[in-house]
Amino acid sequence: MLKQPANKYRSFPPVALHDRTWPDTIITQPPIWLSTDLRDGNQALIEPMNGEQKLQMFNLLVQIGFKEIEVAFPSASQTDFDFVRHLIEQNLIPDDVTIQVLTPAREALIRRTFESLRGAKRAIVHLYNATAPVFRRVVFGLDRPGTINLAVTAAQLFNELAAEQPDTNWRFQYSPEVFTSTELDFAREICNAVLEVWQPAPERKAIINLPATVEVSTPNIFADQVEWMHRHLTMRDNVILSVHPHNDRGCAIAAAELAQMAGADRVEGCLFGNGERTGNVDLVTLALNLYTQGVAPGLDFSQINHVARLVEDCTQLPIHPRHLYVGDLVFTAFSGSHQDAIKKGFSAQSSDDIWEVPYLPLDPADVGRTYESVIRVNSQSGKGGIAFLLERDYNLVLPRRLQIEFSRMVQQAVDTHGQEMAAADLWKLFEQEYLQAVSPIKYLAHHLEEVDSQQTISVTLERDGQPATLQGQGNGPIDAFLQALNLDIRVDHYEEHSLNQGSDAAAIAYVEVTSDCISGSLHGVGIHSNIVTASLLAILSGVNRVLSHRR
Numbered sequence: 001m002l003k004q005p006a007n008k009y010r011s012f013p014p015v016a017l018h019d020r021t022w023p024d025t026i027i028t029q030p031p032i033w034l035s036t037d038l039r040d041g042n043q044a045l046i047e048p049m050n051g052e053q054k055l056q057m058f059n060l061l062v063q064i065g066f067k068e069i070e071v072a073f074p075s076a077s078q079t080d081f082d083f084v085r086h087l088i089e090q091n092l093i094p095d096d097v098t099i100q101v102l103t104p105a106r107e108a109l110i111r112r113t114f115e116s117l118r119g120a121k122r123a124i125v126h127l128y129n130a131t132a133p134v135f136r137r138v139v140f141g142l143d144r145p146g147t148i149n150l151a152v153t154a155a156q157l158f159n160e161l162a163a164e165q166p167d168t169n170w171r172f173q174y175s176p177e178v179f180t181s182t183e184l185d186f187a188r189e190i191c192n193a194v195l196e197v198w199q200p201a202p203e204r205k206a207i208i209n210l211p212a213t214v215e216v217s218t219p220n221i222f223a224d225q226v227e228w229m230h231r232h233l234t235m236r237d238n239v240i241l242s243v244h245p246h247n248d249r250g251c252a253i254a255a256a257e258l259a260q261m262a263g264a265d266r267v268e269g270c271l272f273g274n275g276e277r278t279g280n281v282d283l284v285t286l287a288l289n290l291y292t293q294g295v296a297p298g299l300d301f302s303q304i305n306h307v308a309r310l311v312e313d314c315t316q317l318p319i320h321p322r323h324l325y326v327g328d329l330v331f332t333a334f335s336g337s338h339q340d341a342i343k344k345g346f347s348a349q350s351s352d353d354i355w356e357v358p359y360l361p362l363d364p365a366d367v368g369r370t371y372e373s374v375i376r377v378n379s380q381s382g383k384g385g386i387a388f389l390l391e392r393d394y395n396l397v398l399p400r401r402l403q404i405e406f407s408r409m410v411q412q413a414v415d416t417h418g419q420e421m422a423a424a425d426l427w428k429l430f431e432q433e434y435l436q437a438v439s440p441i442k443y444l445a446h447h448l449e450e451v452d453s454q455q456t457i458s459v460t461l462e463r464d465g466q467p468a469t470l471q472g473q474g475n476g477p478i479d480a481f482l483q484a485l486n487l488d489i490r491v492d493h494y495e496e497h498s499l500n501q502g503s504d505a506a507a508i509a510y511v512e513v514t515s516d517c518i519s520g521s522l523h524g525v526g527i528h529s530n531i532v533t534a535s536l537l538a539i540l541s542g543v544n545r546v547l548s549h550r551r
């Protein structure tokens with residue numbers, strides 16, 4: 001890399017728009033959406049879609065709710081031309097959907113484009129030519145008037161060819177390609193010249209589309225450019241102002257949002273940001289950004305995984321696991337403090353509240369994702385996440401101090417194996433550590449009697465493989481059992497809850513025990529359909545663990 005990049009690259013000049021209004025605007029409604037997955041998205045694929053894939057994608061876009069879909073560059077290839085014919089001849093375009101096609105400002109290609117649309121009920125024909133100085137100089141060898149002449153001549157041909165097919169409801173769109181690098185006064189001049197030819201009317205608006213063909217500035221500058229055009233275009237009332245951001249600096253989403261604040265009525269882009277180089281603006285993210293601001297986007301992503309898999313099939317491009325809203329990991333927290341806050345957030349959230357679960361800007365259920373993957377445990381996790389998984393999948397509501405104790409064991413296990421632990425792995429470890437702690441003392445049976453509000457217990461145990469029956473008395477079964485055991489072990493804390501519902505519900509008991517022969521405390525856990533038996537099992541689990549942890 002250069003030590004002095006300024007010798008090779010220059011910064012983008014700001015727009016002199018000191019009374020800009022867009023910073024104070026709030027987006028309260030969705031833009032008109034135009035999907036260009038089948039055109040700009042398609043032209044960026046290693047292998048462009050075949051007719052079957054194009055149809056699959058078209059049907060998906062219709063299902064999602066797009067009303068304007070750029071379906072092809074008909075003069076580019078027979079596949080594209082045939083696809084447009086197929087849609088029209090097979091009557092596959094719903095009445096509320098308008099197809100759009102793109103053509104450069106070249107006579108033969110414009111004629112071929114109109115030919116592809118023969119018999120269409122409605123269509124948007126989209127004309128483009130590059131207008132930025134480097135293109136005028138290097139690509140076309142044209143000065144400003146020459147460039148305007150190219151666009152105007154093409155626009156006139158649009159009028160003529162449309163007149164030859166009067167049964168079609170035509171709408172026209174013009175893009176000064178590379179608008180972002182075009183002088184604003186020239187962009188205005190060429191757009192106005194094209195509008196002059198088309199003479200749009202309120203019931204037949206023209207679309208002026210401002211492409212960030214290459215994103216070259218911060219999004220606030222793009223917003224200034226859009227606001228400037230919004231204010232300076234003639235016939236603005238008869239124009240739908242559209243934007244077409246690419247993502248070269250990674251700001252396409254911001255650019256599209258600020259552009260809407262600056263006056264854009266319409267946004268062109270692709271699902272999941274497919275498109276030339278770094279992609280077109282991601283329409284899924286834009287729509288869900290609106291949704292999480294409480295604005296209905298008019299596009300349905302309630303089964304986002306289905307959309308993602310189909311798009312991957314058609315484009316042969318994988319979606320990154322961290323891709324906004326859709327990636328496999330975007331609703332997943334591994335880190336302990338995040339998991340703790342999410343767990344608490346879920347408990348505090350009720351279904352009719354404003355969504356306020358920490359770290360989750362969107363309820364995964366709204367896009368058809370389950371809560372399954374929200375919390376996953378690895379070496380970065382803490383007690384909150386572990387407790388969440390055991391509660392969600394096994395109905396365990398672990399006392400806080402047991403959470404702390406068990407999370408140390410989990411930490412040790414993930415440190416040793418270096419791998420994620422699923423809920424089933426956590427349960428296995430929990431079972432091993434607490435429920436299978438049956439040595440040296442194993443419970444076999446008990447009998448309990450109450451005499452004069454004193455409990456008398458007779459317990460049959462196996463100690464080091466030898467059967468033994470012990471008797472004890474106390475003011476409750478736990479007290480009586482501890483008396484019967486006659487060990488240096490105290491129960492400091494006891495909790496119990498049912499694991500499932502109904503008459504065959506099992507109970508789980510948790511005890512925290514202390515002893516002079518260990519430092520601190522340890523927990524024991526027991527599960528049984530009889531609540532007293534569950535408590536006795538929990539005490540024995542605690543006792544066995546103390547005996548095996550003895551100093």
Ligand SMILES: CC(=O)SCCNC(=O)CCNC(=O)[C@H](O)C(C)(C)COP(=O)(O)OP(=O)(O)OC[C@H]1O[C@@H](n2cnc3c(N)ncnc32)[C@H](O)[C@@H]1OP(=O)(O)O
Nearest residue numbers: 040043073075076077104105106128129130139140177213
């Ligand atoms: C930013 C965008 O995404 S714009 C859309 C870009 N998409 C595509 O290019 C995909 C489809 N394109 C194609 O299939 C082909 O490029 C075609 C069929 C359109 C044209 O193919 P060819 O005739 O072989 O020309 P080629 O691809 O080399 O295009 C360059 C020529 O078109 C001219 N050209 C480029 N854009 C335009 C335009 N918008 N209007 C008029 N002429 C244009 C160039 O000046 C150049 O002309 P020259 O040959 O006289 O120097």
Ligand SMILES: CC(C)C(=O)C(=O)O
Nearest residue numbers: 128175177178211213
């Ligand atoms: C044709 C135009 C709209 C385009 O695709 C671009 O400039 O990126």
